[in-house]
Amino acid sequence: MSDPILRSTAPVTLLGGGEAPSDLLSEALRHAPDLVCADGGADRALAAGLMPQAVIGDLDSISAQARVAVPPERLHPIPEQDSTDFDKCLRHIAAPLVLGVGFLGGRVDHELAAFSTLVTRCDRPCVLLGARDVICVAPPDCTLAVAEGTRVSLYPLARVAGVSQGLRWPIEGLDFAPDRRIGTSNMAAASGTVRLRFDAPGMLLILPRRCLTVMMTALLHAPGWR
The missing domain is CATH 2.60.120.320 (Thiamin pyrophosphokinase, thiamin-binding domain)
Incomplete structure (x- = not known):
C-alpha cells in the first residue's frame, strides 16, 4: 500500500480533468469538502474559485498558470506512466470514501480506464458521479x-x-x-x-x-x- 499524500477521517472529493458540471462538483463538495485534484483537474478547480489541498498525478496536463497558482507543497508529481492519474490519486488518498467528479461523461476510453481502476483499487471505496448516474464497485x-x-x-x-x-x-x-x-x-x-x-x-x-x-x-x- 502506498504512503498517503492526504489523510482524512471524512469523505474526500477528487476532481479529474473530464466533464465536471458546477452543480455536480458542488454536490460532491457538500458531502466531502476536502478537495484533491487529479493532474489537470487543478485547472477546473481554480476556474471554479477553489484551491485543492493536493494535486496528484504525472502532472503532464496541469497548465503552467495552475502550477504557479497552487502552492508547491500541494503539488505531488508521480512520474511513472504505468497507471492513470485516477489510480495514482486513489492509492495515495486515505479516507473512508472518495467522491470522484470529472471521470464520467467524456472520452469512453477514459471512462473504461476509470472503471478498471475502481476494481483494481477496490480497497479504496470510491463513488464516481455523473450527470445521470453514480457508480461504485459493489462491496462484499x-x-x-x-x-x-x-x-x-x-x-x-x-x-x-x-x-x-x-x-x-x-x-x-x-x-x-x-x-x-x-x-x-x-x-x-x-x-x-x-x-x-x-x-x-x-x-x-x-x-x-x-x-x-x-x-x-x-x-x-x-x-x-x-
Whole structure:
C-alpha cells in the first residue's frame, strides 16, 4: 500500500480533468469538502474559485498558470506512466470514501480506464458521479435504502457471483461476467431495502444520480474488500 499524500477521517472529493458540471462538483463538495485534484483537474478547480489541498498525478496536463497558482507543497508529481492519474490519486488518498467528479461523461476510453481502476483499487471505496448516474464497485455486502422501481444496474468487469434480496429479478445462481451475463436495468421490487452480496470485487453498481447519499451510506457501512 502506498504512503498517503492526504489523510482524512471524512469523505474526500477528487476532481479529474473530464466533464465536471458546477452543480455536480458542488454536490460532491457538500458531502466531502476536502478537495484533491487529479493532474489537470487543478485547472477546473481554480476556474471554479477553489484551491485543492493536493494535486496528484504525472502532472503532464496541469497548465503552467495552475502550477504557479497552487502552492508547491500541494503539488505531488508521480512520474511513472504505468497507471492513470485516477489510480495514482486513489492509492495515495486515505479516507473512508472518495467522491470522484470529472471521470464520467467524456472520452469512453477514459471512462473504461476509470472503471478498471475502481476494481483494481477496490480497497479504496470510491463513488464516481455523473450527470445521470453514480457508480461504485459493489462491496462484499451492502444494503441500499431505495424506493420501489429504482434502477439498480449491475455490470461485471470480472467473473462474479452473488445473492440479492429486494430486486425484481434476483441474482442468486447466476454466473456474471462481461462476456456472459450482465445485470443492467434491474430494479428494486418494493420500497425499503435491497441487499446485495458478492463473492469477488468485480461488480460495478450503478444507481441514478439522486441515489448518491444512498450509495454513500451503503459504502460507509459495508465491509470492504481486502
